[in-house]
Each structure stands twice: as C-alpha cells, then as structure tokens.
Amino acid sequence: MRAALLVAMLALPMVSQAGSALAVDMGCYSCHGAYPRGEALGFGQLAGKYAGLKGDASAEQKRVDKWRQGEWLEHIDAHERLSPETARALFHWLVEGAK
Numbered sequence: 001m002r003a004a005l006l007v008a009m010l011a012l013p014m015v016s017q018a019g020s021a022l023a024v025d026m027g028c029y030s031c032h033g034a035y036p037r038g039e040a041l042g043f044g045q046l047a048g049k050y051a052g053l054k055g056d057a058s059a060e061q062k063r064v065d066k067w068r069q070g071e072w073l074e075h076i077d078a079h080e081r082l083s084p085e086t087a088r089a090l091f092h093w094l095v096e097g098a099k
C-alpha cells in the first residue's frame with residue numbers, strides 16, 4: 001500500500017520537471033554545482049551513482065531517508081531542512097539523471 005502510493009507520487013510529472021529549478025531554489029548548486037566543493041559531488045556524478053535505483057521506489061525511498069538523516073557528526077543544514085516531499089522530489093530528479 002505504501003509502496004503503491006509512493007510510486008503514484010513519484011510518477012507525478014510536476015515532480016520530475018521541477019527538479020533542476022527546485023535544486024536552484026534550495027541552494028543545492030552552491031555545493032553540488034558543475035564545480036563541486038569539498039566532499040560534495042556534482043549532480044552529474046550523483047546521478048551516475050543513483051542510476052541503479054531507477055524503477056525501484058522502495059530502494060530509492062530508503063536512500064532518501066538515509067540522505068536526509070545525514071551521517072554521525074556530519075549534518076548538512078541544506079539537506080536536513082528539506083521537507084520529506086521536497087527531498088523525495090530532488091532525489092528522484094537525481095535518479096532520473098538530473099536533467
């Protein structure tokens with residue numbers, strides 16, 4: 001039931017189209033742009049890393065949760081202040097290739 005709902009939400013066209021504009025709005029590019037800073041990978045690199053999650057909504061959701069929680073002692077405000085919906089939309093945009 002939950003998985004079905006998630007698939008339906010991920011399929012919303014608005015969500016995938018909004019990806020890059022949303023990433024700009026949320027300030028993601030200041031760390032993950034074409035010239036990524038420090039430990040932050042560029043979005044093209046992240047998209048490559050997550051390509052294998054395509055079509056597997058539950059694996060994708062697990063990854064989103066992990067990303068939002070952050071690592072022990074490594075908390076990134078820009079990640080943590082995202083709502084669950086925004087985080088999912090942005091992550092899905094990456095899984096779909098960050099176009």
Ligand code: HEC
Nearest residue numbers: 026027028030031032039040046067071074076078079090
């Ligand atoms: C202040 C700099 C900064 C900003 C702003 C930022 N990030 Fe990050 N991000 C990082 C760093 C550093 C890492 C690597 C360390 C980590 O995974 O926590 C990272 C990791 C990630 C990861 C990989 C997590 C994983 O474990 O695979 C994703 C996905 C991500 N960021 C997406 C985003 C998105 C989307 C935004 C915009 C809401 C954003 N980031 C904003 C610095 C930033």
